[in-house]
Amino acid sequence: MRYLPKSPADRETMLKAIGLRSVDDLFAPIPPEYRLTRDLKIPRQMAESEIVDFFRQRSRENGDGYTSFLGAGAYFHYRPVIIDSLISRGEFLTAYTPYQAEISQGTLQSIFEFQTMICELTGMEVANASMYDGSTAAAEAVMMAVRLTGRRSVMVARTLHPEYREVLATYATHQGMPLSIANYAQDGRLNVQELEKSITPETACVLVQSPNFFGIVEDIDAIAQIAHQNGAMLVVSIAEAVSLGIIEPPRQADVIAMEAQSFGVPLGFGGPYCGVIATREKNVRQMPGRLVGQTADKQGNRGFVLTLATREQHIRREKATSNICTNQALVALMVNIFMTIYGRVGLKELAKQNLAKTAYAATHFARHGKVLFGGSPRFNEFVVETSEDPYAINSRLLGHKMIGGLPLKKFYPELGNSSLWCCTELTTRSAIDTAVGLVAESERSVRSAKEEVEEVTR
Amino acid sequence: MRYLPKSPADRETMLKAIGLRSVDDLFAPIPPEYRLTRDLKIPRQMAESEIVDFFRQRSRENGDGYTSFLGAGAYFHYRPVIIDSLISRGEFLTAYTPYQAEISQGTLQSIFEFQTMICELTGMEVANASMYDGSTAAAEAVMMAVRLTGRRSVMVARTLHPEYREVLATYATHQGMPLSIANYAQDGRLNVQELEKSITPETACVLVQSPNFFGIVEDIDAIAQIAHQNGAMLVVSIAEAVSLGIIEPPRQADVIAMEAQSFGVPLGFGGPYCGVIATREKNVRQMPGRLVGQTADKQGNRGFVLTLATREQHIRREKATSNICTNQALVALMVNIFMTIYGRVGLKELAKQNLAKTAYAATHFARHGKVLFGGSPRFNEFVVETSEDPYAINSRLLGHKMIGGLPLKKFYPELGNSSLWCCTELTTRSAIDTAVGLVAESERSVRSAKEEVEEVTR
Amino acid sequence: MKPKTRKATRHVNQNEGLIFEKSSPGKAAWKLPPLDVPEVDPARLLGNAERRDLGNMPEVSEIEIIRHFTRLSTWNYAIDLGMYPLGSCTMKYNPRVNEAVARVEGIANGHPYQPEKISQGALQIMKTLSECLIEITGMDAITLQPAAGAHGEMTGLLMVRAYHQSKGNPRKKVLIPDSAHGTNPATAAMVNYAVENLKSDARGMVDLASLKQQMNEDVAALMLTNPNTLGVFEQQIHEIADILHAKGGLLYMDGANMNALVGKVRPGDFGVDVMHLNLHKTFSTPHGGGGPGSGPVAVNRALEPFLPAPVVVSKPDGTLGFEYNRPHTVGRVRSFYGNFGMFVRALAYIQANGPDGLRETTEDAVLNANYIRKGLEGIYDLPYSTPSMHEVVFSDKLQAKKGVRTMDIAKRLIDYGFHPYTTAFPLIVPGALMIEPTESESKEEMDLFIEAMKSIAEEVEEDPQTVLDAPHSTRVSRLDETAAARKPVLRWKPGN
Amino acid sequence: MKPKTRKATRHVNQNEGLIFEKSSPGKAAWKLPPLDVPEVDPARLLGNAERRDLGNMPEVSEIEIIRHFTRLSTWNYAIDLGMYPLGSCTMKYNPRVNEAVARVEGIANGHPYQPEKISQGALQIMKTLSECLIEITGMDAITLQPAAGAHGEMTGLLMVRAYHQSKGNPRKKVLIPDSAHGTNPATAAMVNYAVENLKSDARGMVDLASLKQQMNEDVAALMLTNPNTLGVFEQQIHEIADILHAKGGLLYMDGANMNALVGKVRPGDFGVDVMHLNLHKTFSTPHGGGGPGSGPVAVNRALEPFLPAPVVVSKPDGTLGFEYNRPHTVGRVRSFYGNFGMFVRALAYIQANGPDGLRETTEDAVLNANYIRKGLEGIYDLPYSTPSMHEVVFSDKLQAKKGVRTMDIAKRLIDYGFHPYTTAFPLIVPGALMIEPTESESKEEMDLFIEAMKSIAEEVEEDPQTVLDAPHSTRVSRLDETAAARKPVLRWKPGN
Numbered sequence A, B: 001m002r003y004l005p006k007s008p009a010d011r012e013t014m015l016k017a018i019g020l021r022s023v024d025d026l027f028a029p030i031p032p033e034y035r036l037t038r039d040l041k042i043p044r045q046m047a048e049s050e051i052v053d054f055f056r057q058r059s060r061e062n063g064d065g066y067t068s069f070l071g072a073g074a075y076f077h078y079r080p081v082i083i084d085s086l087i088s089r090g091e092f093l094t095a096y097t098p099y100q101a102e103i104s105q106g107t108l109q110s111i112f113e114f115q116t117m118i119c120e121l122t123g124m125e126v127a128n129a130s131m132y133d134g135s136t137a138a139a140e141a142v143m144m145a146v147r148l149t150g151r152r153s154v155m156v157a158r159t160l161h162p163e164y165r166e167v168l169a170t171y172a173t174h175q176g177m178p179l180s181i182a183n184y185a186q187d188g189r190l191n192v193q194e195l196e197k198s199i200t201p202e203t204a205c206v207l208v209q210s211p212n213f214f215g216i217v218e219d220i221d222a223i224a225q226i227a228h229q230n231g232a233m234l235v236v237s238i239a240e241a242v243s244l245g246i247i248e249p250p251r252q253a254d255v256i257a258m259e260a261q262s263f264g265v266p267l268g269f270g271g272p273y274c275g276v277i278a279t280r281e282k283n284v285r286q287m288p289g290r291l292v293g294q295t296a297d298k299q300g301n302r303g304f305v306l307t308l309a310t311r312e313q314h315i316r317r318e319k320a321t322s323n324i325c326t327n328q329a330l331v332a333l334m335v336n337i338f339m340t341i342y343g344r345v346g347l348k349e350l351a352k353q354n355l356a357k358t359a360y361a362a363t364h365f366a367r368h369g370k371v372l373f374g375g376s377p378r379f380n381e382f383v384v385e386t387s388e389d390p391y392a393i394n395s396r397l398l399g400h401k402m403i404g405g406l407p408l409k410k411f412y413p414e415l416g417n418s419s420l421w422c423c424t425e426l427t428t429r430s431a432i433d434t435a436v437g438l439v440a441e442s443e444r445s446v447r448s449a450k451e452e453v454e455e456v457t458r
Numbered sequence C, D: 001m002k003p004k005t006r007k008a009t010r011h012v013n014q015n016e017g018l019i020f021e022k023s024s025p026g027k028a029a030w031k032l033p034p035l036d037v038p039e040v041d042p043a044r045l046l047g048n049a050e051r052r053d054l055g056n057m058p059e060v061s062e063i064e065i066i067r068h069f070t071r072l073s074t075w076n077y078a079i080d081l082g083m084y085p086l087g088s089c090t091m092k093y094n095p096r097v098n099e100a101v102a103r104v105e106g107i108a109n110g111h112p113y114q115p116e117k118i119s120q121g122a123l124q125i126m127k128t129l130s131e132c133l134i135e136i137t138g139m140d141a142i143t144l145q146p147a148a149g150a151h152g153e154m155t156g157l158l159m160v161r162a163y164h165q166s167k168g169n170p171r172k173k174v175l176i177p178d179s180a181h182g183t184n185p186a187t188a189a190m191v192n193y194a195v196e197n198l199k200s201d202a203r204g205m206v207d208l209a210s211l212k213q214q215m216n217e218d219v220a221a222l223m224l225t226n227p228n229t230l231g232v233f234e235q236q237i238h239e240i241a242d243i244l245h246a247k248g249g250l251l252y253m254d255g256a257n258m259n260a261l262v263g264k265v266r267p268g269d270f271g272v273d274v275m276h277l278n279l280h281k282t283f284s285t286p287h288g289g290g291g292p293g294s295g296p297v298a299v300n301r302a303l304e305p306f307l308p309a310p311v312v313v314s315k316p317d318g319t320l321g322f323e324y325n326r327p328h329t330v331g332r333v334r335s336f337y338g339n340f341g342m343f344v345r346a347l348a349y350i351q352a353n354g355p356d357g358l359r360e361t362t363e364d365a366v367l368n369a370n371y372i373r374k375g376l377e378g379i380y381d382l383p384y385s386t387p388s389m390h391e392v393v394f395s396d397k398l399q400a401k402k403g404v405r406t407m408d409i410a411k412r413l414i415d416y417g418f419h420p421y422t423t424a425f426p427l428i429v430p431g432a433l434m435i436e437p438t439e440s441e442s443k444e445e446m447d448l449f450i451e452a453m454k455s456i457a458e459e460v461e462e463d464p465q466t467v468l469d470a471p472h473s474t475r476v477s478r479l480d481e482t483a484a485a486r487k488p489v490l491r492w493k494p495g496n
């Protein structure tokens, strides 16, 4: 096998050195009745060229070349080339968790810079080295709030990504953490009155997403006030990191759980992505995940180490703040490089372009279909309600090698024929115009069909 | 500009330090009348995403997705993935010529290994670190022979790649090196009788290619004998390096000039490729190009350096063996890695597959069209003569996203409707069958047309 | 002080500050295309939600970024540089073709919500990988959703809980051997199970007597690592399973050590009910400095109904799709479908190996571990003489006499050009040296490792201080971790 | 002995033998797909032309190859690691997007003989680049065929010769300033022109008097580098051109130093008849450890007929194609069309810059050189006080008093974390320190460089031996080049 650095002679010599006659002797400890005496029924050994062909073929069957208006927690932004040039260096790609600081300073310093930039962008004081993704980060953030407040019940905004809600439910069930859902109002934002009414002295935290699942910026001030007045914490989930370039971060939050995929991470059919948790300094000892801290060596040279490990499973075992061990380090490095490339000015300009494309699209959709929650501030997503079933419209778009917005029925039955559209800096005006045109067509035909019916019934 | 690591403030400080007021002052030495006072008329500054789009578009206009039967000095072999993983490391990609040995051992050792493997494969004793390509390597090899023999005239086989012949002619003209061409015989090999007759005491060297332009292995023994009996050197050009896996190298040659593109170098529309010159130890001081030699440092550690530099332009100036300075180092590294991957056994197996595919194709073509020079040993190319103009057949193949063989008219008018086909390990049986089918069709239609005519005239 | 090794030398290495220290207003590494729609006024659109200031985010040029991360990278050790003998981590070669295919356009840019009709490629990859892993483990069904091993443990225990729940009683506790990895107890706690320690016997295996005695109807499952963290195969695995099953308990297998079994034994064949795999260990996906990973969970028929939703299914029309309607599911453990990019790499690895390659791989992994064991036996204390599979665990007992502990030896290894072995566990071995070479090491590299370990053992006798002060050849040495934890500095601040 | 620098530190670095020393029969890094056609018997097909043995070619596995070249790479210095102040080499940043676009399928895999109809992409790239370079140089026509600068020189001189030939007399000699790069005279010789040296005046410029006196009808051309290798712009360039033209001679410009002019001045505007460019210098294509390069040659109308064939032309039907029918061509200088992959990179670089970016680039390059000049003036001897453009040339006069020569200082720079400057030429400066920072260096990096050079100057005074013995921080130091040349070992042999 081409990955194995041994010749038959090497194996012979080694077996002799060990004092064994055959390779089978190595497996003597395994009771014979369990030993596999046949080949595994898996594909035969393939040449590299065959493997490449196999995946090229799969790629062609996977929407390659389609223009997409999908967002909903996974965003298509341009990935500067140097991200892959740098993360492909073996010293990053094939390194382990940086427990041995003397030969891991590269990874450690880059994580320290990552933590710093996340703090700068979120307005928090500390950030960890990554969590699995935005959904698990949100769940862990809630558990953090539960530990910090000593309360157990949780208020969750219905405008939180539906799959994040599902994941939270899975994590919460067996920990005796009652979840209650707060609905959204006419304006597509969390219904603050409802929140005020339903929050209790048992509420450990309120969990909202902003921009929320509809792309709308929540009224964090109001929500924070209610939460804090009731002794609850505010946990804010951020699914579209690029929004931080132009949207004021939820500085009033106690914990921020974010999905950083937008920062240079490929869509990759849903993963690997990069969750992050950020919070205030005083909460750090309840934080899950790895943390890198600055220190000095014997000679007083600045250096970095993994720190506050007493929170973690390998030290604390069942008393750990979380069971997380392997995280999303290399993806966090992509995010890190992306943040470094765009930086203070570029991130704002990038976000502005997303804003402009989305404003243009929303305005033009509004001329034909109905754009919901129009009055509220939004970033790069918006909800369009059509007369026709969006699935039908979308299948027509597919004919133009376009993927339309995400039909919301599945997650929000009451929204009927609405779908969630997303535009980024990569969405071209002409693509928007084409999509708008097809929606307009659909509206026209439905209308004329209606009129015909009226004709007849008249 | 995003590649420039300076802020306006940096520039200010630096200008002040120098004692200048403005950037223009830096250009004071240039007489004002020549200074450009307008923008260059070139494309505006583009975003990285736009650049990528531009070249993706060009790619689509460039035969992307076509199956090709072209060889003729540029061969499509599989390139193992690790070649690019490794040559993309900045330490190789962005390093200069290894003049400073202490911080260039990586490049130096890899070239030393390259020289060694080229020697192993060619049967020569020394090889240089690369030349521009196979054509210039051949020209420089001939000039080497001229210097070594003190004779000036050169016999060139007509079966040498026609473009190599053109390049040699360009190099030779002004150096008073008369070239004479030796034609090929019925069997597609250099006409040895003709060679014997036309070689003179003035002949510095005989230059042949093997496998030759028709893909046929030349009778090196016979040619070497004639050359050496007449005190001339034998220079052999090798255009298809993979042939070395299964074809005996021209060990009787005095100089070998080779094109190593087949060893892991992308077709890249003709370049950059990798020329190499190999010869006997005794000729080394007349060799052009860089050489790496083994030595030791103060502590006796093994190390490598550029050596025998007194042959080169930067020391010898007008007395140098060649004017070459920048060579094809990074491409030589691709070749090096490719040779290392396939090695002693793999190269043979790879060559065998080329042989098998070509034998299969030739046999099937022979059933319909006429395969010329059929009796002679060949590697992965063969000449097919069709009744119809090959350009017409090829345009039909294009319809099937296939690129047919190279019509030879242009280079060998006497070969009329013949074209040069090539198969490598990447040529699939089904592709061959399709191509054969189309040629068969063409033959049929021509035949039936002929018959019709006969009908009429009868 | 210069170690006697043929493995490494010191060489000039670039320093590099924090990126923030290179920032200066007006530098930029980005450039956006001209906007093809009208400009907008953020203030008008966003009101007071508009952000005005991005604080101390850096402003640097592209070449500075290239140099920054290239220089940083040269401070790291990596598999690509040499042996990484971390026990339990399975630091094997990460094939580059995996990286290449993961970047093919349609695979890298597929959106998780794009219509199934145009997602057949991704679905096919998930299905093929699932089938391979089911065959390799000998289990009946699988979920690819968990993002790492620990996440898989949680998913597995949630299914255990759901299973017992379906039988009317979720039960109270999970048995975990004292040799287990920290994630096992941590996970049990997250799923709200009490952890009960199970002690090992003199051979380093589960003590059957205590198991029998501790097993009862309150026990939901036993979390067993097999081979366990000593590298020892639990020979009475079937008795263990029987004891559990007799009392209605389930056998959870931590599959972190599958590299010792693939193609040779199948957990499904020796009584395992549920297990996780670490694609970033056994199946060659890169560790990337700590992640990402992927922790598929394979189960037997009885547990299949509880798998997280969605699962990949073949639809009547022959195409593939996701099934969300799973009444008994434990629910989602992650958004979308898991770390898909790792599925691609793991499948490419399986294809590159085939049945013969995977078997050879396992054989070489076990061969390597035993070769090292043989080479170091006597020089380092071997607390358990039970035969080793893919890893071997020594203790620092002999060196401790000179006041040299496992971590000191580990640090000294760095001077010899190696990454240290694992020191953190198993807890049943005080001062453990946990060594897993994997199949990726050549005889040459392992001979150098053995030579280095022997040489260090000699140093401990002749000159312990050199070992205690190690490493001596690195940019920085023995960073002050206590200070770091006492007054944590977790981010850069202007004027730091 | 530890240099006082903030730039570099020593760090552990892997040793690595020759690949042949790792070879062992049966190891393999390759695997071929199953053959889909019948096997053949080579002996039958090839007779005695069949090769049976591949000698000492290595047999190793994939991971060994990855480690081999990764370890080797860590022994190299590179632009990605730090400043590369090699005078005349223009070691600027090599943008990664260039590498990415060069690898796009249809661009990387296009066959040079594929029909023009399906080669429009490649032809478009060549045409666009040609137009850009013509505009940048201010010339009338161009060939992209030459593979490097020296190759371009040869092509240019061949055209000069053809031009004179067409006027009835090829002429005998070429004038070359004593400051010229070695390739200039070497090239003249290859084209069978006698080389006549032209001396420089006190300001380091062409001595007009001697030029007037040496110029006659035997002189085919003057090969001038402008700015010349002292980094000095030839201010009387037009007089120079006039003197040549008056006698029917041509002005050849070596464009290696175009990085000082792009967007600010155009050779075509100051009387140049023919010139070459180095895409691997001015236009950012990577040096790759010595190549590949690309050396396009731009000419004025009078020389256009002599361009190598083929040239890219627009055809009546609006598509692009190659024109081979060029009756006056000097012929081919290379197979196919030149180093196409470098055209792709150079064009991507031009697009990334645009007119404004290219101008800024030139300005920064000149700014950097003058900043270094200012920083080191007085500390190192400046033989020519004439204003500098993109590079500055000092001499070791002051340090030579202590027996320290330019090469010693260069080697000591390595300990300070820098690659040395150029020492080999210009020959008119004994003990030259030829320094070209390019635009790619930040103020920070250059301040470190100046600091290092100053510190070395101090060391020369206080402790010259340390400088004479440098470098001290590298894996190997001061390798024995004399021995290497006396008894050349140019390849590995078994049992070496």
Ligand SMILES: Cc1ncc(COP(=O)(O)O)c(C=O)c1O
Pocket (backbone or CB within 6 Å): A324, A325, A326, C088, C089, C148, C149, C150, C151, C181, C183, C184, C225, C229, C254, C256, C257, C278, C293, C294, C295
């Ligand atoms: C035995 C064992 N179990 C579980 C884990 C946790 O797996 P992960 O790090 O993928 O979460 C590890 C990883 O180190 C391990 O070694």
Ligand SMILES: Cc1ncc(COP(=O)(O)O)c(C=O)c1O
Pocket (backbone or CB within 6 Å): B324, B325, B326, D088, D089, D148, D149, D150, D151, D181, D183, D184, D225, D229, D254, D256, D257, D278, D293, D294, D295
């Ligand atoms: C002034 C000058 N002329 C010519 C050359 C030769 O160019 P190339 O190395 O591309 O052949 C160089 C390269 O170093 C140079 O600096």
